[in-house]
Amino acid sequence: MAIQTADKTNFKELIGEDFVIADFYGTTCVPCKLFSRILEDIAAEIPFLNIVKLNTTENPEIAEEYGITAVPTIHFYKDGQLVDSHVGVMQPQAVKDVIAQYMYA
Amino acid sequence: MKSRVLQIKDYREVDITPLLKPFVPDEAALETELRRLTNPYVRWEAGEAASSGDQVVCRLVSDCPRFNKEKVRFVAGSGMFHKELEALVIGMTVGEAREADLSEGRVSLTLTGVMNRVVPEPSDEMVEKLGLEGVDIVADYRAYLLAQQKEAAFQDALYEPQKRLMAEVIAGSEFVLCKEDWAAVVNRELDRCRTLCRQEGMVLEEMTPEQFRGRIPVKSYHELVAMLQYDGWDSLCRYLLGCWYAQTDGFQAGEADYEAFIEDYAKTWHVSVENAREANPYETFIFNEYAGHTYTVLKKYIREFY
Numbered sequence: 001m002a003i004q005t006a007d008k009t010n011f012k013e014l015i016g017e018d019f020v021i022a023d024f025y026g027t028t029c030v031p032c033k034l035f036s037r038i039l040e041d042i043a044a045e046i047p048f049l050n051i052v053k054l055n056t057t058e059n060p061e062i063a064e065e066y067g068i069t070a071v072p073t074i075h076f077y078k079d080g081q082l083v084d085s086h087v088g089v090m091q092p093q094a095v096k097d098v099i100a101q102y103m104y105a
Numbered sequence: 106m107k108s109r110v111l112q113i114k115d116y117r118e119v120d121i122t123p124l125l126k127p128f129v130p131d132e133a134a135l136e137t138e139l140r141r142l143t144n145p146y147v148r149w150e151a152g153e154a155a156s157s158g159d160q161v162v163c164r165l166v167s168d169c170p171r172f173n174k175e176k177v178r179f180v181a182g183s184g185m186f187h188k189e190l191e192a193l194v195i196g197m198t199v200g201e202a203r204e205a206d207l208s209e210g211r212v213s214l215t216l217t218g219v220m221n222r223v224v225p226e227p228s229d230e231m232v233e234k235l236g237l238e239g240v241d242i243v244a245d246y247r248a249y250l251l252a253q254q255k256e257a258a259f260q261d262a263l264y265e266p267q268k269r270l271m272a273e274v275i276a277g278s279e280f281v282l283c284k285e286d287w288a289a290v291v292n293r294e295l296d297r298c299r300t301l302c303r304q305e306g307m308v309l310e311e312m313t314p315e316q317f318r319g320r321i322p323v324k325s326y327h328e329l330v331a332m333l334q335y336d337g338w339d340s341l342c343r344y345l346l347g348c349w350y351a352q353t354d355g356f357q358a359g360e361a362d363y364e365a366f367i368e369d370y371a372k373t374w375h376v377s378v379e380n381a382r383e384a385n386p387y388e389t390f391i392f393n394e395y396a397g398h399t400y401t402v403l404k405k406y407i408r409e410f411y
Binding site (some may be wrong): 041043046047060096104 | 141144145147149160171177178179180183184185186187234372373
């Protein structure tokens, strides 16, 4: 599966190319766990999708740099550029709609 | 505290059955969860024919630049690339070409590669790897998921019967309620609010509606006082009931519980242990624990119906 865990040393690199979904989550955040399962389902469906997960509890400096004030926050990057974002749990179809809009653009 | 309970209303005498929602297992959700178990075990195997859900690689030729690509990879039927082309590719074999008239223009699609999605059936080995205590085989996992559904349904249905029970027990019990105890409850909560606001650099009595927003559901200090005075009466009753129940069921809250609470509070709210203690003095904690115990007792009773 194409889910990678990032930290402050590699986050920028991991979101730099192609279409990437960045999931900013917190260690004790229950909705984050729910969204994580949704992402796992999507990753099992689309194995070449790039998904990067960043724990904001352990990496507060990255969270601050990217303006994360609540979790889960989902960023969608295309070649390193933020093209869409969402705060709170996204339903699977909503994620797929964003993928459809940008992955092949 | 001079206030006390003289006689308690037996919650078992309150008919809550009209408020209980029967549990109906959601079989579809259960199957989805079981299927989710296989996610890490999905395999992709090189194949010849494309079915829905398979990864395909195609060559597209078109006057439309979006569909003029030497190599494009997508999942057939996912709807994420192009619905019509994804439908077109289903049933094709590697090397086969088809054409489609899209609103964007005519497209010639040649299937150059297929990776078939192979999803195994949920197995006992997969279940075992979850590492859930007492959950070793698929049947166990199914029962575990069902129990989770049941618990969620219980939590979802709890509010109304618990509210009714609480109201009836308070109304049906006999108390001696002293004004100074009620005032102490109100002032303790007011002090807690004052401390929390001060820790955020605000003065409670001078807070604006904007400062209250998102913190406390009132618009002014006076509204807050009125709210706490209103709630304080029932809080005092709940505390007294909690103490009464504790005498019979052995519930206790003490220093060790307080220390654990403070540690958890500091971690959850990202504050220092000192600030956590200041906002939650020991007496406040103990009061809330015993008041909360009443909820626990009633919840335990409602659970008997599930």
